[in-house]
Amino acid sequence: MNRRSQSILALAILGLMTGTASADTIKVGVIGTMSGPYALFGKNFKMGIDAWVAEHGTKAGKHDVEFIYRDEESPNPAKSKALAQELLVKDKVQYLAGVYFTPNAMAIAPLLEESKTPLIVMNAATSSIVEKSPYIVRTSFTMWQNTVPAAKTALKNGAKKVAIAVSDYGPGVDAEAAFKKTFEGEGGAVVEAVRIPLATTDFSPIMQRIKDSGADTIFTFLPSGPPTLGFVKAYIDNGLKAGGVKLMSTGDVVTEPDLPNIGDAGIGILSTYHYSVSHDSKENAAFLATIKKGGGNLDEVTMTSVAAYDGARLIYKMIEATDGKRDAAKAVDAVKDMKWVSPRGPVSIDPTTRHIRQNVYLRSVEKVDGKLINKESQTFADQPDWALSAK
Amino acid sequence: MSEIVATQVPHKRSIPFGQEAAGALSIIVLGAIGYFLYPDDLAFLTRLIGIAFLVLSLDLVTGYCGVATLGHAAQFGVGAYAAGIACVRGITDPIALLAIGVFAGTIMGLISGALITRFRGLPQLVLSIAVGQLVAALANKLSWLTGGSDGLSGITPGKVFGIFNFDMYSRTAFLFSLGVLVIVFVLLQRFVRSPFGLMCRGMKDDDLRAKMIGVSIYPRLVVMYGVAGAVAGIGGALTAISTGVVGLDSVSFERSAEVLVMLVLGGAGHLWGALAGTIIFMIFEHIVAAANPFHWMTLVGLLLILIVVFAPRGLIEPVLSLASRFKRKGEAA
Numbered sequence: 001m002n003r004r005s006q007s008i009l010a011l012a013i014l015g016l017m018t019g020t021a022s023a024d025t026i027k028v029g030v031i032g033t034m035s036g037p038y039a040l041f042g043k044n045f046k047m048g049i050d051a052w053v054a055e056h057g058t059k060a061g062k063h064d065v066e067f068i069y070r071d072e073e074s075p076n077p078a079k080s081k082a083l084a085q086e087l088l089v090k091d092k093v094q095y096l097a098g099v100y101f102t103p104n105a106m107a108i109a110p111l112l113e114e115s116k117t118p119l120i121v122m123n124a125a126t127s128s129i130v131e132k133s134p135y136i137v138r139t140s141f142t143m144w145q146n147t148v149p150a151a152k153t154a155l156k157n158g159a160k161k162v163a164i165a166v167s168d169y170g171p172g173v174d175a176e177a178a179f180k181k182t183f184e185g186e187g188g189a190v191v192e193a194v195r196i197p198l199a200t201t202d203f204s205p206i207m208q209r210i211k212d213s214g215a216d217t218i219f220t221f222l223p224s225g226p227p228t229l230g231f232v233k234a235y236i237d238n239g240l241k242a243g244g245v246k247l248m249s250t251g252d253v254v255t256e257p258d259l260p261n262i263g264d265a266g267i268g269i270l271s272t273y274h275y276s277v278s279h280d281s282k283e284n285a286a287f288l289a290t291i292k293k294g295g296g297n298l299d300e301v302t303m304t305s306v307a308a309y310d311g312a313r314l315i316y317k318m319i320e321a322t323d324g325k326r327d328a329a330k331a332v333d334a335v336k337d338m339k340w341v342s343p344r345g346p347v348s349i350d351p352t353t354r355h356i357r358q359n360v361y362l363r364s365v366e367k368v369d370g371k372l373i374n375k376e377s378q379t380f381a382d383q384p385d386w387a388l389s390a391k
Numbered sequence: 392m393s394e395i396v397a398t399q400v401p402h403k404r405s406i407p408f409g410q411e412a413a414g415a416l417s418i419i420v421l422g423a424i425g426y427f428l429y430p431d432d433l434a435f436l437t438r439l440i441g442i443a444f445l446v447l448s449l450d451l452v453t454g455y456c457g458v459a460t461l462g463h464a465a466q467f468g469v470g471a472y473a474a475g476i477a478c479v480r481g482i483t484d485p486i487a488l489l490a491i492g493v494f495a496g497t498i499m500g501l502i503s504g505a506l507i508t509r510f511r512g513l514p515q516l517v518l519s520i521a522v523g524q525l526v527a528a529l530a531n532k533l534s535w536l537t538g539g540s541d542g543l544s545g546i547t548p549g550k551v552f553g554i555f556n557f558d559m560y561s562r563t564a565f566l567f568s569l570g571v572l573v574i575v576f577v578l579l580q581r582f583v584r585s586p587f588g589l590m591c592r593g594m595k596d597d598d599l600r601a602k603m604i605g606v607s608i609y610p611r612l613v614v615m616y617g618v619a620g621a622v623a624g625i626g627g628a629l630t631a632i633s634t635g636v637v638g639l640d641s642v643s644f645e646r647s648a649e650v651l652v653m654l655v656l657g658g659a660g661h662l663w664g665a666l667a668g669t670i671i672f673m674i675f676e677h678i679v680a681a682a683n684p685f686h687w688m689t690l691v692g693l694l695l696i697l698i699v700v701f702a703p704r705g706l707i708e709p710v711l712s713l714a715s716r717f718k719r720k721g722e723a724a
Contacts, residue, residue: 034684034685035684035685035686035687035688036688039685042684043685069684069685070680070681070684071680071684071685071687074640074645075540075542075638075639075640076638076640077542077544077634077636077637077638077640078438078441078630078634078636078638078640078641079438079640081434081634081635081636082434082435082437082438082634085433085434085559085560085561086431086432086434086435086681088559089431089433089434089559089560090431090432102540102541102542103538103540103541103542103544103636103638103639103640104638106541106542106544106636107542107544107634107635107636107638109544110547110635111559114558114559115559126541128541132544168531168532169531169539169540170534170539170540170541171540173534173539197528
């Protein structure tokens, strides 16, 4: 290696290490799944935040805002905690945001009190996260929030006997509990409850069990990806769809980037969710237009970009309210009871739970102009997290 | 292979405990560099030390005994969960938690050792994966105990020796982990050069020959597995104490595979190789992941390919051959 290439290398390394730093810049650390199988959702964090910045500028009040991204990669609490610590101690961020997986959010929570830092959770959907620290605000959703309307829809559609099939991990168990409580509470009967191991690819035996149970409706939750595809296929191939058994799910099973893979077989699947890319409002149209202008691919937009977009709104509001000072209590107070119209519809921050209240929509998969979408047909207005709030 | 054994035998020991002192000193110097030059990265360095225990533990069974395993995270995870559960249920003294981790790791090591080392070759590998998966499935299923996929949170250990608190800057956690690492490393240095350790190397090089001279292989391997389990359990307990959360990742297949990569990278069959592999892999990963959180995995892959192509027996091998060449020169002169 000659001297010139050596010095170029040294400069490059120096450049990587120093980054940008100026006096009046408020830093926000965003921890998300930027690589690996869940990279799409981390990318959506960035798309949502970029869209907000593109619309509202890099200044909140008089202060410059800078977002620093870190990769949580997978459910790895030790790594996420180390990342958060590094962001706080080394990069001196004033706000933390993002977090795709629940255990990672749980690991970060104890740091908030000590460092007086608010955390805006943009995905992790287990109800109890917001109880772990008074400085946590969540702009995504919870399983309870989206599942209770599903159970109500099933009741209204005349379902009497329901079979529940969920993935055997935290959110799946949450979904099962929420559905069961609501459905049985109103006189319905759950005739079968199957917990499916996460790695399952062959769903025929499960379909047979459901068939034998005599259920008229299936409620399911699986994390989006190959399993959902297999599940929907097995549902059709085993004759349940033809036999008139209805399939209901939360929107995680039919996220828009997955719809082309499910294909036309998916038409008619009902789901309840807080955001559809096809949501018809001028806010959503403007949001999508901004993403497109920034070079984003509209086929990749998911619920995490909206959560990030709204999360960035809260962060800007917090910075304005505290005038750039580190005051977590004041910052969180400033957004309690905040109301606005998001691309997903009217939303507000519940002052007691610090979780977002929002509309949940009943949608069905339909083909419009040759493209599969989740078409909204009914609105459950102003839904809280049903695990934490009674109404 | 037999050559390696020969070079490791302490044939000429001029200073008693010289090697141990050198080992301890080197780790302390490395730790001091980390502590004083990178005071903002202590959380990461603490995590690194936790993983280093697991790599050392894997080295004991894979590097020293030739047992192929892809389920080694089980011992680490059981140690972590045991310490975590104990802490949530009211035992908060870090040293007691460490002891619990060691105990649980040892038990797990003995159990999996008894199963895995009955076989050789592919069946052994398959069995090791099966044991790892079994533990992972249990950790997910017993969610009332382990927190399932949400992770076991709320672990708030007390002060070390009743004085030093675990804080956000990870100073206590780092120094505590470093101290434990020094002690364990020195003990391991003695252990692998003990008659028992040397016999294990012998069995790895030629198990038929070992049998012929009357060594019963199976019990030795099980005992070695127990020791490895204890070391992994320490790492698990330390990670649980310093992060305050235990997740399913600590028993996952990915964790087992990752530490195997680190071990191969550094050089199996050498304690320093295990440590060097951990340090190099994790620091490289840390730097590139921070520089480019979106495409860092590609760079890590490239590094691995380069190392495997140019130093197939681990990074420690060229260093060792260089050292022995110097030695021979010195003897000749």
